[in-house]
Amino acid sequence: EVQLLESGGGLIQPGGSLRLSCAASGFTFKRYAMSWVRQAPGKGLEWVSAIRSSGDAVHYVDSVKGRFTISRDNSENTLYLQMNSLRAEDTAIYYCAKEELETTVVFGYSFDLWGQGVLVTVSS
């Protein structure tokens, strides 16, 4: 079955750190760029970060630059998001998402597969 399964969410105090994981199955993970997209409670979607299929290029939204790090392990079919210096405004459901287009160089496209999401709550 083609799926993405996130884990690692929870309640964390402001200033704390958390690492999210996304396990991919049912497709050739190493051929696709991946992203993290978040959704604050009752709000819309916000793209957070993307990583090229090979893992050698990344992009971030300005609000997380210097605090979040995206990475991947193609041998383990897993995507990661290391989140440091967490703030209340980072509270959201975090989705991992697979790009629709199989690419090796240019990336940043639409997303045809999403995980169910994991909730991150930043609160004291």
Next chain:
Amino acid sequence: EIVMTQSPATLSVSPGERATLSCRATPRLDNNYLAWYQQRPGQPPRLLIFDTSTRATGIPARFSGSGSGADFTLTIGSLQSEDFAIYYCQQYNSWPLTFGGGTKVEIK
């Protein structure tokens, strides 16, 4: 950053009627890199349309996309009960990738 503005925020439609949702890009896109997603309560988004007008795999023909430059449209030809949801547009013309604020399609 490209700002995506969706209108209206809420659209009230009767089952069987047509729904037309709008998405405006500022600044305008210089290609057709625009996608539409549907999100039902408690569910992740589902890709409906990519590259402005290409339906994703398994998406019914009542969903269609059009537009260019700054103005894009998602049309749902005849609303079914399962179509009442929130719809988001997304541009992938340039980084950062950005989404519109969403249009909620509700039963009239």
